[in-house]
Amino acid sequence: MKLLELFGRLPAVIMYDLDGTLVDSVPDLAWSIDQMLTQLGMPAAGEDKVRLWVGNGVPVMVKRALADDMDGDQPGRVDEALFEKGYALFREAYSASCGKFSDVYPGVVEFLTAMQAQGVKQAVVTNKSGNFSAQLLEEKGLTQFFFQVIGGDTLPEKKPHPLPLLHVVEQCNVSVEDALMVGDSKNDVIAAKAAGIRVIGLPYGYNHGQPIETAEPDWVVSDLSELI
Numbered sequence: 001m002k003l004l005e006l007f008g009r010l011p012a013v014i015m016y017d018l019d020g021t022l023v024d025s026v027p028d029l030a031w032s033i034d035q036m037l038t039q040l041g042m043p044a045a046g047e048d049k050v051r052l053w054v055g056n057g058v059p060v061m062v063k064r065a066l067a068d069d070m071d072g073d074q075p076g077r078v079d080e081a082l083f084e085k086g087y088a089l090f091r092e093a094y095s096a097s098c099g100k101f102s103d104v105y106p107g108v109v110e111f112l113t114a115m116q117a118q119g120v121k122q123a124v125v126t127n128k129s130g131n132f133s134a135q136l137l138e139e140k141g142l143t144q145f146f147f148q149v150i151g152g153d154t155l156p157e158k159k160p161h162p163l164p165l166l167h168v169v170e171q172c173n174v175s176v177e178d179a180l181m182v183g184d185s186k187n188d189v190i191a192a193k194a195a196g197i198r199v200i201g202l203p204y205g206y207n208h209g210q211p212i213e214t215a216e217p218d219w220v221v222s223d224l225s226e227l228i
């Protein structure tokens, strides 16, 4: 269904999640996690596991990988010294690979271009750290579409907290009813609902192995080209 029919009008601002929404970034992330693990003498994890672990920011993903477990970020699960070592190795590997093996999803450039042409403000609200987000967007030629990029470490809170979304809305000086969030995971849906912002869920990304419908977004569309 087209955006106008769905939302009732054009939103003043659209916020997008990054990993699993705009870019299929797991190939780079998994490559970097496996570099880290093998340099630590641990077995590689592979893309299927990393796809489940992504979504709550890099430090959490690194802890899950070091524990080889989704609950690896819980207190006491991963030794602090091991984490510091792993985190540095991951950042080194990801700085070199960020964007190299990852693709922009179908429909993304077309939709961003169409919204830009209509004067809709666009921002990225991701849990990925700000520097890697900027690097990935630049590598994929997407930087020009966004007036703001909020990373997981930009503000005191990250998704599923509503703060980063409310921050963008405030910057645009619009009301939450005129804003729209687009994401692939429950973190995006929970954050949007807590902010009073309507949210579109995309089924092709990473929602910790669960269908996006289980997070109950306002709408699910197969990909962004459906909305043009």
Ligand SMILES: O=C(O)COP(=O)(O)O
Residues within 6 Å of the ligand: 017, 018, 019, 020, 054, 055, 056, 057, 058, 061, 125, 126, 127, 128, 129, 185
């Ligand atoms: O780095 C992550 O955990 C993923 O971030 P995103 O899905 O919020 O873009």
Ligand SMILES: [Mg+2]
Residues within 6 Å of the ligand: 017, 018, 019, 020, 021, 055, 183, 184, 185, 205, 206
């Ligand atoms: Mg995501």
